[in-house]
Amino acid sequence: MQSQPPPPPARLAWASRNFRIQTTATVVSGLGNAGAPIATAFAILDGGGSTGDVGFVTAARLLPTVLLLVLGGALADRLPRHHVMVAANVFSAVFQGALAAVVLTGDPARWQLMLLSAGAGAGYAFYSPAAGGMILESVAPEHAARAFSLYRIGFNGSQIGGAALGGALTAAVGAGWVLALDAVCFLAAAALRFLLEPQAPAAPAQGGGMLRDLREGWHEFSSRRWLWVIVLQFSVLVACVGAVEAVYGPAAAKERLGGAGDWGLAMAAYGVGLVATGVLMARWQPRRILLVGNWGVFLFGVPALALAVSAPLPVLCAAMFLSGVGVTVFGVNWMIALQQEIPAETFSRVTAYDELGSLSLAPLGTAMAGPVADRLGLSGALWACAVISLVLSAAVLLEPEVRRLSRRRPVPDPVTPADPHPAPAATG
Template sequence: MPARGRRFPWAGRNFRIQTAATVISGLGNSGAPIATAFAVLASGGSAAEVGYVTAARLVPVVLLLMVGGALADRLPRHHVMVAANLFSAVSQAVLAVLVLNGHVRLWELMLLAAAGGAGHAFYAPASEGMIMQSVAAEHAGRAFSVFRLALNSAQIGGMALGGALTAAVGPGWVLALDAGCFLLAASLRFFLEAEAAADAEPGGGMLRDLREGWQEFASRRWLWVIVLQFAVLMACITAVDAVYGPVVAEQRLGGARDWGLALAAHGLGLVVTGLLMVRWQPRRILLVGNWGVFLFGVPALALAVAAPLPVLVLAMFLSGAGVTVFGVNWMIALQQEIPAAMFSRVSAYDHLGSLSLSPVGTALAGPAATALGLSGALWACTALCLLLSAVVLLEPQVRRLSRRTVAEASPRPAEPVGTS
């Protein structure tokens, strides 16, 4: 249903509520990784232990994403999101209390990080399915740009606030803020309209749903090639953002506050490029999107060469710009090519593949820094990011998948996108 507002008449009620709730949860959740990393370091933990806690969050995401995707295509998606947000609010609140009491142990950090990962595994596929289904195909580019612009604006504030609060009052209060944001976001999502969720087909069960989702995913070569690319790419980026970045900031920069500033610059790059993407509608959506991926490794390069803070801030800005260029075009490709009833399951396979190696990457980040040196590990991450960005362009479907006109906007059956 179209909204009655003059500025965004294409933005219906579900789009507006989901965007607002995503901004609120993103505001708290953007500062939580900073707080968690420095909570580990403040308790005497090492870079390896920061990696273990990050890996503990990612493992349940990998294990439970498929269940979350199947449930989101069977149940009302807003019910799944509300339940996941409430669960995350409770887990973050418990973690905040432990950190504030000053007696948190490594196994407790890992357990509660895993609980947060489980909540995300159920939330993410439902959220992506909801936002894709809430706008018409002819407005997808503008809608997804506005959605990411709003989310990324919240990330700027969240990262800057998270870094400043961690430095000023300690990580426990940042985690408490995250719990409150999850609770408020769940309250908003309660008012989403159930009609936006896809109707489940009778019979067959979850295994059939997962099999159908896999067939939809595997039949499109452009889809699984990019997901394979991101499996390694995300392992490197997560290691840099969650382990190496905080460690370098603690050793050579100004600690949590400077790392929060660098992350805020990343968010600023997301927002500024989001404004561009509202109007820019490139024809070759995946080709243009992958040019943005080349910028993902720039922060690792800046950290590897021991760049001063202003250069690191610029590198993070460029990385954020690349994320938005890729992210908007990727969402357009998914909405354009994937049937609505399959959104959440295909999204779950996308997230599963992209994050599959991230727990390994973060768990090995500390040992890799010991074996190669911190600078050597960062150089390895930089090289892998650049190499993967180049290799994926060898796939013709990635280079040739094009934005369709309004008349062509319904999802196509699974078939090659021209390989001649």
């Protein structure tokens, strides 16, 4: 009797249980997180606050993230990462719920908003390095491109719905309820992450103390020129983009467009760009990963240009879409470079140094956004952010390691038949 051919491999057979749970939890938390910055900004502006007040509250959220990221990375390489993520999500939910309560019950003082926002930012400092390490552990290296793309599609898809819903709910029922929804989403994500399969701490058992762990992570980070050059670029770039998204964008929407609803639509267009490009990046595997990734960085400043010239809403949405395209092109290639080049046992520490450097100027950028707009005018400040973004995107290409770092030849895919010219696997 002739043997039957083997059944075709299941789609997403490469995706482990942990990958599926972590991606689902990220979508859930992303729905709330996308609307929270919009709600916070308009809670301040609608209460009579200024762009400077928005900047100070945003800076208060970012500062503890910057200060605690390295500690979060060291813990994530020593402790089971899903435990760190669950605790961080619950911590953020408590502070975000308290922030919602003070907004719903009256006219909150700026110090209250800053203090509670800082608590949520501290939670993120411990969550983020652990999350990056969990995704790294949950898929084999040969599936990295499709895994990171699918993960970003899920996260970025939640940004579309979360931004549009957050803007609409802020306009319809008030900012406090959007912040309360964010707290609920944090708790739901924590419950999902509690189901993750336990993983052994990544650090060697003999260890050497937390300081030794931090020194090892710093050595891995600082010994790679391509890594710290791009992080240095992003330290300024993130400050500019953060000022546009958290301060100047909501202020321009309130002054020139239709307020929170229109800004929510613009942020949703940004999310559409993220998701649409995620589908592309699951199939496209450029050889020069950082060179291609940095071409996406050139699009980061397009929304600032659109806002600077008082573009109508459709043009602003197109600019936000292009920015989302650029973020995904860079983000997927960046994660592939990190997974390819950074040892797994130091991955969370290195990514913590990455985020620390990238966010180091963000609190200052958002805190100074109001004073800069007062001096240059809103349009002048937006032009400055756009020009700085474009100059930095060009300058980083002067570094040869950024231009030359190449994707290694992938290991043959064990879930597909041997094929001298295999087509990229579907991610649906």
